[in-house]
Amino acid sequence: MAQAAGRLAGVLGGVLEGPLPLRIRAWDGSEAGPAEAPTLVFRNRRALHRLLWKPGELGLARAWVAGDITVEGDLYEALGRLAPSVWQGGEPAPARRALPDGRTLRLAADVLALAGPSLPPAPPEEEVPRRHGVRHSIGRDRQAISHHYDVGNDFYALVLGPSFVYSCAYWPDPEATLEQAQAAKLDLICRKLALRPGMRLLDVGCGWGSLVLHAAEHYGVHAVGVTISAEQADLARKRVVDAGLTDRVEIRIQDYRRIEDGPFDAVSSVGMAEHVGSVAYRTYADQLYRLLRPGGRLLNHQIARRPLEDESGYAVDEFIDRYVFPDGELAPVGSTVSALESAGFEVRDLESIREHYALTLRAWVANLEANWSEAVRLVSPGRARIWRLYMAASALAFEQNNIGVNQVLAVRTGAGGASGMPLVRGTWGS
Template sequence: MAQQSGDRLISATRSVLTHIHQVLDLQFAFELWDGSLIPADAAPDGLRLGLSQTALTRLLRRPRIKTVIDLYSTGEIDPRGGSLFDFAEKRPRVKSRDLRKRLKKSVLLKNVWPILLGNRSSGARAQEGGLDAGRVADRSSGSRKDDIAFHYDVSNDFYELFLDPRMVYTCAYFRDWSNDLATAQTDKLEMICRKLRLKPGDRLLDIGCGWGALICYAAENYGVTALGVTLAEEQLKLAEERIAERGLQDRVSVELVDYRDLKAQSFDKISSIGMFEAVGLDNYDNYFQSVHRLLKPRGLYLHHAITRRGRKDLKKFRRKKPEYQALVRYIFPGGEVDHIGWTLTNLEAHGFEVHDVEAWREHYARTTRLWAENLEQVREAAIADIGEQKYRLWLAYLTGVSLGFERGSINIFQTVSSRRTKGLSGLPPTREDLYRD
């Protein structure tokens, strides 16, 4: 009886997937749990999507992105014979509503019940979970320490596997698209220092300083005194070690503190590189008020943050697509991004004068692609560190973000502004100094 049920299940699965493959004219194969391929003449070592016995059943029962992610993270959906970028390049260019029109309902109806019923005893109804453990981010306070730790306190060793030697976990700057990651990240640090027009004696605050790359670089190359703040204990430990290794303790320091809790301090320059995404849309007033309070009159502030495309209706803009919700649920709890118009409005409304806005979208597409490729090359070491499920999610996250930047569904800008006062800004008349060799 069990044999007959298994035969019906695999026969029905083959019929459905063969039809889907033909309708979509897919450029990759399906590989079933028994080792058979669809189409049957597909290359056994070619690009193919492995499916477990219960994968299609679960997808039919709960056809949503969370199901796909759960199946992928546990290996029940398994890309083989190439990278996730390879599958993205071969993806079908058809909208879901058009697909529904082209699929033959007779084929689906004939085979759907054997698929749904064939796994009743095989765990297909297992409770859905995931590595997020049901986390629901509380955005009421912004930059919550536990949310930051969820992302950054994985382990320093893990990040070292795919980042550059300086461990810069933000968008690199490619003066040439062929430059390697280490060169591009050093060029990014240099460009930030130039945009802030750092000079000896300046006091620099880096909000969300990561592992201290920028504050160390600025002190060594521009003679500033720098303070970095972070909410991630793992970052703090390594940053302090790197500061000590460079003998910069008299000029560079890192504190485990929320930027809003910094009291009675005043800085000539402030940078915020890739941390604003953790603030939360409802906490922007508090954020910009804090930066304004900490910055000296006519001091420069560099705001480096991911954005989405603006919408005419703010309510529609706040709605999150399923892939966005998945990113927040699995990787970045509490993460939210605005649009560049909202950024500029907030800066002006909170006492800043905007001087420069530069889009770095293609730079981040390249950066995250290199991170994903690096992580794929150290698969075994990464799995040994964080486990296979988390490894798979990180690889999918980096690949997906890279594709998002490539396609323009997300963007990133560097915005330079100053704390407004009456009179002239004191900035050079052109940007020529930013691009000198």
């Protein structure tokens, strides 16, 4: 079909109700749209079939993961141009304005004429299969975590680098290396928790063990790290052995709800609470409170979304839920603080490090792109595309203040309300 790009441009312009923000190239080699813009490439008609059968974000996500569409040029610029109308950078968008019924039918007819009839294309194999069980039950959470984390430690090594830290780094200088920024983040957490030799530290959602290793080596603590990812635990245990810290660090495959050997002097939860979910968050907060001794500190490091006018209308982002973090949920930081306070904690400090996560994500994307062929070999082309899209879009979301990330420092006060906190903010270990 000659000049498919021009017809595509007309359809997309109708959907977006404005000028086409990207250049379009169709499967027949034709192009349309602004010459200076990144190019959205439709490699085949199957991309349109996906949009016909699943209009909106899920159809686009399936086309991207399957390789039916791609972007040539700067991916960040492409996402930024689309953001006002299509993409919210990893965060669920407000309800989009519905098109009038007649216009919707005309656009659907245009797409059908361009694509041709077809049966529904099968979803890419990387899509999460139908889930069973109660949302955020122990069994279902284990399945969700496995989907995201048990994809091969070698793949994560390519993306995360030697630090093996999968959470927002802390950049003392924008010119610092990713490894320097991650070391600074680990040390910041240890200082906020006022760790000292002989203390017991619990790290909930310990990943590959970087924080417990840092705390044991540099602060002399006895640390327990828990994860429900088998592959994370395997590598974390190997790292503990290699560091000669088996007498001070224990790695467990254990759900936070089943930890019974408190009290601990300090508890850290870094990038884990996003998996807890609103239905289980009070259980999470209550459990961490029980596991702390009086006077013990909690450092809760968590991504936050913006509050919505109608919280009952909050919907999980389909791309993220189907391909990245199944059952993951983001909450406003105010809700997190309220839940911790309701469990009995006194919240003593809150630090927003939103810009730091944008820098971290851009560094991870650079690592992935620099090792693209190896990443595809280790996982699959589809999963590599998932990671590139979600990390690049999330970097923009943090930069544009669509989502944030906060470190909340809280304490379980002791007798008479004693907090053990210093009088001056920032002198954490005093």
